[in-house]
Amino acid sequence: MKRSLFLIRLLAVLTVNALLAVGIAAILGFNPLITFLVVCVVNELLGFVPLRGRLVVVTNFTSILHTEGSPNMGGLQSRALYCLHQEVDVHAAPTPYADATTVASLATVTTDHTFLSGKGWKHFYSTEDASFQENTAQGEIDGMSFHQKLTLYHPLMGATFMGWLSAMINRGVYFVAKDIEGLKRMVGSKGRPGRIKVVTGTTGGVAADRKGSAFEVHSDSNYPAPIVTAALVIESDDVDSGSTTF
Numbered sequence: 001m002k003r004s005l006f007l008i009r010l011l012a013v014l015t016v017n018a019l020l021a022v023g024i025a026a027i028l029g030f031n032p033l034i035t036f037l038v039v040c041v042v043n044e045l046l047g048f049v050p051l052r053g054r055l056v057v058v059t060n061f062t063s064i065l066h067t068e069g070s071p072n073m074g075g076l077q078s079r080a081l082y083c084l085h086q087e088v089d090v091h092a093a094p095t096p097y098a099d100a101t102t103v104a105s106l107a108t109v110t111t112d113h114t115f116l117s118g119k120g121w122k123h124f125y126s127t128e129d130a131s132f133q134e135n136t137a138q139g140e141i142d143g144m145s146f147h148q149k150l151t152l153y154h155p156l157m158g159a160t161f162m163g164w165l166s167a168m169i170n171r172g173v174y175f176v177a178k179d180i181e182g183l184k185r186m187v188g189s190k191g192r193p194g195r196i197k198v199v200t201g202t203t204g205g206v207a208a209d210r211k212g213s214a215f216e217v218h219s220d221s222n223y224p225a226p227i228v229t230a231a232l233v234i235e236s237d238d239v240d241s242g243s244t245t246f
Helices: 002-028 032-046 159-168
Strands: 079-084 088-090 122-125 132-138 145-154 173-178 184-187 195-202 212-221
Touching (some): 002 032, 122 145, 145 184, 159 195, 159 212, 184 212
Antiparallel strands (some): 079 173, 132 145, 195 212
């Protein structure tokens, strides 16, 4: 399979190089063969060929089905994770388009981040039935991408959470939320960290009102919020649930 993908990419690059060489040779009166060789060398050194490294090679498109009667309840679980973007050394991400052979690999993260020494994921509690994750397509034809949004709700309004919001509001973050089926969905990426926006906190007006703070985490990506299949390691001083992974 890898050999076939290599040959496909090589053929695409050579085809583009040949077209460029023919055009340049026709305009400037150069020898087409020599021009082709020069174009190949220049593109290899400088990476100018548009398709180089960007060819989508998904080879396993599959039917998208749903089994009637199967469970499909909405909502997120109450315990999520977050980490600071600046504390990640090596960023985990879905398979790049140029290396993907299945559609699922474009929306799956199979490894955890590699963190700086002593750092890791931290817990975040969010009220049930007040949290959700959304993916919205954006952009124009040939330039489409996705906007990822995670809405969370924390029921406390004390100094610790208010200070946390103050410290986090201008920082890049990753958040991972687990849905009812146990799928972990990650918002944020290496190039576009998640950003906390639209914070709304209230004490409530009467005893029966809900007190707390809702906020949204936003990020833009070529992918919807990917599903993380790896076990995520909790920072050592934040293990309050009896488990070191999520």
